[in-house]
Ligand code: ADP
């Protein structure tokens with residue numbers, strides 16, 4: 038029997054190379070070997086997006102992004118979180134057994150508190166509980182995510198243990214799957230992990246002019262063109278390596294180290310590479326935009342399949358907790 042994976046991504050606008058390398062690419066690559074459940078975490082996005090039109094648009098866009106990148110809805114159960122209302126019910130049930138201390142330690146909430154964020158909601162505080170519900174509902178063997186999500190998976194494990202101790206063995210404990218080389222992709226500032234919140238992203242589906250601006254705007258030191266540069270510490274080289282062949286990497290490495298290739302040239306090579314690598318997907322993305330009914334249909338079918346699993350799990354959970362009239 039195939040092992041099962043599950044992961045979610047928030048619909049929050051154009052995806053960037055950090056999302057692609059750290060999450061989306063793995064999700065798609067795994068669909069041949071694993072039974073895959075991938076969903077659009079629109080309920081989680083509601084903690085930050087407060088514009089109905091935007092949330093709806095972002096959700097469809099993320100669906101198109103995945104489909105354009107090669108997610109095959111025949112292989113992967115691909116759905117929108119809010120279409121399976123059981124996620125919210127399970128989250129509530131888990132809320133009732135989750136110790137406050139566990140959530141007070143969660144970094145998203147701690148960071149927001151440290152920054153003095155005004156928009157402190159109960160949703161942000163209990164965000165990891167909904168995520169635990171997403172995961173435990175489907176009993177995956179592995180949860181492929183970027184490093185920043187590791188703590189959330191640990192919290193999901195702790196919640197599963199607590200539930201099992203309280204109501205009897207119900208949930209399998211989830212394991213994160215975080216390939217080391219893509220655990221944290223550095224952004225265009227060459228310093229922080231690539232993230233929308235740092236504004237240091239490269240959005241591979243953006244218009245060419247924007248993509249160009251983002252790549253050409255990458256921060257570098259001021260080593261002149263003719264002088265040797267250290268490839269390993271360059272964000273340009275490091276990103277290039279994810280998309281280039283071994284031979285291309287060696288050439289780039291050699292030219293950089295020897296001197297004679299300026300940062301401007303290096304960025305142009307990276308840009309060309311990205312346009313080439315994402316060329317097909319960009320075309321497909323454009324085509325999908327014209328066929329939204331297909332995209333909606335894919336999500337509807339995915340939700341129906343996910344709902345079957347959720348219904349089975351919720352019957353067990355209701356029985357264990359006394360929320361069922363049957364026992
Ligand atoms: P952002 O930080 O831009 O808001 P998200 O939090 O929506 O990105 O991330 C979606 C997925 O992409 C998660 O699984 C996350 O771990 C992964 N991810 C995001 N940024 C990076 C990065 N710089 N390197 C590796 N993975 C990343």
Ligand code: TRP
Pocket residue numbers: 043044045046047078081167168171172180182186189
């Ligand atoms: N919190 C995740 C993120 O921001 C998205 C997510 C929601 C998720 N539920 C999940 C990821 C369940 C893995 C499993 O990226």
